[in-house]
Amino acid sequence: MKINKDLAISENGFLFNPATGESFTANPMAFEIIRMLKEGQSGEKIVEWVSRHYLVEKSTVEKDLHDFFGLLRLHQLSVEND
Amino acid sequence: MIFSDCSGCTNSVLKMTKPLITIAVTGLNAIDSPGPGVAVIRGLREAASFDVRIIGLAYESLEPGIYMHHLVDRTYHIPYPAAGIDALKERLEYIIGKEKPDVLIPNFDAELYSFMKLEKHLNTLGVHLFLPTFEQFEERHKVNLPEFGKKHGIDVPPGFVVSDASEIFTISKELEFPFMVKGKWYDAFVAYNFEQARTYFNKISAKWGLPVVLQQYIHGTEYNVIGLGDGAGNTIAAVPMRKQYITDKGKAWAGISVDDKKLMALTRRFVESTKWRGAFELELMRTNQGKYYLMEINPRIPAWVYLAVGVGQNIPEALTLLALGKEVLPFEKYDVGKLFIRYAFDMIVDRSEFETISSAGEL
Incomplete structure (x- = not known):
């Protein structure tokens, strides 16, 4: 999963997709995940970080992250899978 | 100067x-x-x-x-x-x-x-x-849009021209509900059943005359492009906009400039293929699959033109220079992500x- 390189991301979590004109507000965790994706971090790394940071089972994080990636795809905020 | x-x-x-x-x-x-x-x-x-x-x-x-x-x-x-x-x-x-x-x-x-x-x-x-030529003006008309789409290779929703209310029942079998009922100049309503279609037909034909257009409703997001063609196939200006806030009359009360390569390519193809002369507005619907359907072509400057001016393409100025026979070079860029927000005063x-x-x- 890679983040659309044209996506404008503000420090306050506001996202703007210049191709569609859509804008979104990411909560702190979503913002952190998007930031990590933008840095090129893998899904596994993100799962590990969220699990450690929020003290959640990895299997739960994997499922939620899968759903979140689906949302990113739906709104064309991502460009391709690994 | x-x-x-x-x-x-x-x-x-x-x-x-x-x-x-x-x-x-x-x-x-x-x-x-x-x-x-x-x-x-x-x-x-x-x-x-x-x-x-x-x-x-x-x-x-x-x-x-x-x-x-x-x-x-x-x-x-x-x-x-x-x-x-x-x-x-x-x-x-x-x-x-x-x-x-x-x-x-x-x-x-x-x-x-x-x-x-x-x-x-x-x-x-x-x-x-x-201004556009008579041929351009006529062929882009709502009543001729399906033919226009075929001729210029642009996706247009299926549509039919109706001059008599009795035709609606037959045509409503060719389209899926809901479909649009549109006046030849202005006004458009979404009809969810035959009765609504007939009511809107009567309402529109009384106001704007005949014929009335029935057009397949396309689910999606509305995008518009404002542009200017020089009459020789060159796109002098083009700014695409996503409607952000739509009034009950279907007008954009706020919109944002976007950068969509597909939309720009479609606009250039339209200008090149028609050799469009003058200003225009393309009204498009983008499906969730990312496919664009051309819903209407307005052969004039739209009311949201000031967004184009604000993002770096002064279309009224360029049109004036073209009218005066001056050479006008195409605009090459515009600011993406700028909003217009209309207000009453x-x-x-x-x-x-x-x-x-x-x-x-x-x-």
Whole structure:
């Protein structure tokens, strides 16, 4: 999963997709995940970080992250899978 | 550009002055479903290459632009298109005699045909226009849109032209509910069943006449493109916009400039294939699968033109230069992610002004 390189991301979590004109507000965790994706971090790394940071089972994080990636795809905020 | 001595200056630096152009503009009805005139004038007032004197052409005494004296220098009533071309010609000759406009920019679909008919005559009086050709005007018409799509390789929703209410039942089997019921000039309603379709047909045909267009409803997000073609296949200007806030009349009350390569390619193909002359607006629907359907082509500047000016493409200025026969290079960029947000504004107007425009037909 890679983040659309044209996506404008503000420090306050506001996202703007210049191709569609859509804008979104990411909560702190979503913002952190998007930031990590933008840095090129893998899904596994993100799962590990969220699990450690929020003290959640990895299997739960994997499922939620899968759903979140689906949302990113739906709104064309991502460009391709690994 | 004209350079002249700055006689009133205290030093000897040359001052650059711009030519003064007189431009007549229609569409001063800046209401909830606004005519484009006021936005066009704002663009003209910000032109880099000329200064302007604006002559407003109004159909009604309550068109707000008439009273915006910081934008419009003088306004004249003109007759509605229903009065016929001769009535318009006679009125324009009177106005031209008094004001000598260099350029005239009509901004309503319903009046364009009359101005196109009068274009050559107006040229002989020294007034320049930059309008689509009759062929372009006709083939992009709502009633001809399916054929237009086939000819130019642009996806258009299935549609049918209806002149009699009795045809709706047969056609409603060819389309899936919901579908759009559209007037030939303005108005569009979504019909979810046969009864609604028949009601809207009657409502629209009573207001705008026949035929009425039935068009498959496309689920998706609305995008519009404003553009300008030079008549030789070149896209001089193009700015795509996503509607952010839509009024109950379907008009964009807010929108944002976007950067969609597909949309720009479609626009360039449209201009190249039709050799479009003049300003235009493409109304498109983008499905969730990312496919664009062309819903309508408006052969004139849309009311949200000031967004194009604000993002770096002054389309009214470029159109004026083209009308005057100047060479205009295509705009190469615009700012992405800029919004326009429309607002309503109450002006306080002295009764005497309303009396003057109502009784004398000019102000």
